[in-house]
Amino acid sequence: MSTEKGTISINTENIFPIIKKFLYSDNEIFLRELVSNAVDATQKIKKLSAMGKYDGELGDLKINVAVDKEAKTITISDKGLGMTADEVKKYINQIAFSGAKDFLDKYKDVDDKNPIIGQFGLGFYSAYMVAKEVEIHTKSYQDEPAVKWTCDGTTEYALEDIEKAERGTDIILHIAEDSEEFLEEAKIEQILTKYGKFLPVEIEFKENVINNPTPIWVKSPSDLKDEDYLAFYKELYPMSEDPLFWIHLNVDYPFNLTGVLYFPKIKQDFQLSREKIQLYSRQVFITDDVKDIVPEFLQLLHGVIDSPDIPLNVSRSYLxxxxxxxxxxxxxxxxxxxxxxxxxxxxxxxxxxxxxxxxLFVKYGIISDEKFYDRAKDFILFKNTEGEYFTPEDYKTKVEALQKDKDENTVVLYTSHPEKQDSYIKAAKKREYDVIVLDDVLDSHFINTLEQKLEKVTFKRVDGDSLDKLIDKGLNEESVLSDKEKEKVEGLFKELAGNNVVEIKALSSDDAPVSIVLPEFMRRWTDMSRINGQSNMFGEMPTMYNLVVNGNSPVIAKMLKLRGEEKRQTYAKQLYDLALLSQGMLSGGNLTDFVNRTFEEMAE
Structure with missing residues (x-):
């Protein structure tokens, strides 16, 4: 055959700049596309052999990637089914005529355990993102001469017969000057590992196979042991702790979906755990941004999902x-x-x-997915300060006898920080009330959702008010203070509290003489705003609180009996600082003054 000259069949002279600048979002994609094409060619020859359509020796089917820095070339070689001259004209010269699609159409009724990756027919031309010239040396499995195709990125090509001993195809890229970074072996190895780590055919680079062609998600769960799942997790995340457990996905109708999702050990800072699920399509890595496929609350999981039924654009970059x-x-x-x-x-x-x-997963799911609550409501758990666990229904049964208010609402007392709120917890326990621990970052949202779902149940933080007000049974204590004494007490503390509200309440004599409370709705709004990143929307606002003075406390009676206004002011200041200290709100110079004042009083 003499050298044939011709023109590639395209509708515009500008197709190559479009491919190079706009079709693919990242120029490293060229290697993924060309290696995927080589995998397709290899899968096709295996399929033809299995069908009895090819009776030759398959031989070693490894795909080889080589870099020649001196010649400034990258070569991708396979021993797949190769192409004849006519096939080169059909599949290479006619842009977007996919050989993979043609092959699938031809054998669509044959059961396929080795699916073909390509579908758009544009992957080969991604080579021109980095190459100034591309050669194809190919020999078909059919009894046809080997051919060489050459194109420098214009619409002109050359096609000629060559000598080639082995079946298969070599793609030789002559790297452009502005893309010589891809002649670094470390760069090529990084790209191959990223996109081809689990390709279904062995990929060889620098005499080493860089991929695992049979990852566990393509195997039957019945053939796997726990050790296999843990080993695969370490392959994906070598620096992570062992996962809690995992889910093996294996669906073939009404869509194809395989994969393994792992539940990692996480605590509070769930933002750091995102982008750990990898999306593959027929074992080709696509992205770790799976927000359209995996529900938001499950993006904290780790693992792999693989589906040929997830629609991609022609660059396979965006869902x-x-x-x-x-x-x-x-x-x-x-x-x-x-x-x-x-x-x-x-x-x-x-x-x-x-x-x-x-x-954290369950709470996030309940907050963000209406349907998930219906599936999860039976395994939601509350943990109390004693370390006991209850479902919401069990817990309601446990506390409703003592913790019902005058409106027949069951009041769930909770702590967001057991250590800081210890005095409030102990006061609640003294009355035989129970307190659960809700200290996750999502708990403010979680509580709001539960209050909408659970009938006649309300949540109140244990330090949100006096116990008599948190669980208001409609039983009012009589005040031992006269109106004049109340006015005097209010005046003493109003001077200290500034713009914050001072409340004189008739509480049990066992309750704290002075306490600082933040109304439940304000506390939740503050917490949710912080989680949503809105804490500075209107600038840094000071914390507003209520200063509750227990008029029935013997400590307040003692204060009123002190001789001299200055002594009463000092006493009130000490009580006020103790209330601030119990909420972790006393610091700096105020804390130093409090300590010094306490020492002075002890020395008297």
Whole structure:
């Protein structure tokens, strides 16, 4: 065959600049596309052999990637089915005529365990993002001469016969001057590892196979042991602790979805755990931004999902939402809820031990997904300050006899910081009230959601008011103070509290003489604003609180009996500072003055 000259069939002279600048979002994609093409060619020859359409020796089917820094070339070689001259004209010269699509159409009725990756027919031309010239040396599995195709990125090409001993294709990229960074072996290895770590055909680079062609998500769960899942987790996240448990996804109808999702051990700072789920399409890495596929609250999980039914644009870089994406999203939510329910029912004690980490996922799901609450309501857990766990229904039964208010609402007392709120917790326990621990970053949102779902249940922080007001049974204590004494007490503390509200209340004589409370609605608004990043929307606002003075406390009676206004002011100041100290609000010079004043009083 003599050298043939021709023109590539495209509709515009500007197709190559479009491919180079706009079609692909990142120029490193060229290697993913060319290696994926090589995988396709290899899968095709394996399929033809299995079908009896090719009776030759398959041989070693490794794909080889080589860099020649001196010649300024990158070569991707496969031993797949190769191409004839006519096929080169059809699949290379006619842009967007995908050989993969043509092959699939031809054999669409054959059961396919080795799916073909390509679908758009544009992947090959991503080579021109980094190359000034590309050569194809290819020999078909059919009894046809080998050919060489050459193109320098214009619409002109050359096609000629060559000698080539082995079946398969070599793609040789002559790297452009502005892309010589890709001649660094470390760069190529990094790209191959990123996109080809789990490609279904062995990829060889620098005489080493860099991929695992049979990751656990392509295997049957019945063939795997716990050790296999843990080893794969370490392969993905070598620096992470072992996960709590995992879910193996394996769906073939009404969409194809495989993968393994792991529940990591996490505590409070869940923002750091995002972007740990990797999305693959037929074992080709696509992205770790899975917000359209995985529900928001499950983006804290780790692992891999793989689906050929997730629609991609031609660059395979961005997801395009459609019905399948929504179905996959719902399916993943259901699988997670089913797994959690199964763990709860089979081994509640083990589930309770994992709750500190699991709870964050469950709470986030309940807040962000209306349907998830219906699936999760039976395994939501409250942990009290004694370390005991209860479902909401169990807990309501436990406390409703003592913790019902005058309106028949069950009041759930909670602490957001057991150490700082210890005195309030002990006061509650003195009355045989129970206190649960809600100290996660999401708990303010979680409480709001539960109050909408649980009938006649309200949540109040244990330091949010006096116990008589937190659980208002409609029984009012009589004040032992006269109106004149109340006025005097209010005057003493108003001077200290500034713009904050001072309340003189007739409480039990056992309650604290002075306490600082932040109304529940204000506390939640502050916490939620902080989580939502809105704390500085109107500038840094000072904390407003109520100063509650227990008029029935013997300590207040003692203060009123002191001789001299100055002594009463000093006494009131000491009580006020103690109230601030109990809430962690006394610091700096005020704390120093309080300590010195206390020493002076002790010395008297």
């Amino acid at each position: 395009q939402a459609d019905g399948n994406v929504r179905k996959i999203n719902s399916h993943i939510t259901k699988k997670v809820a089913d797994k959690l329910s199964e763990l709860f029912k089979e081994d509640r004690k083990a589930f309770e031990e994992k709750w500190d980490s699991i709870g």
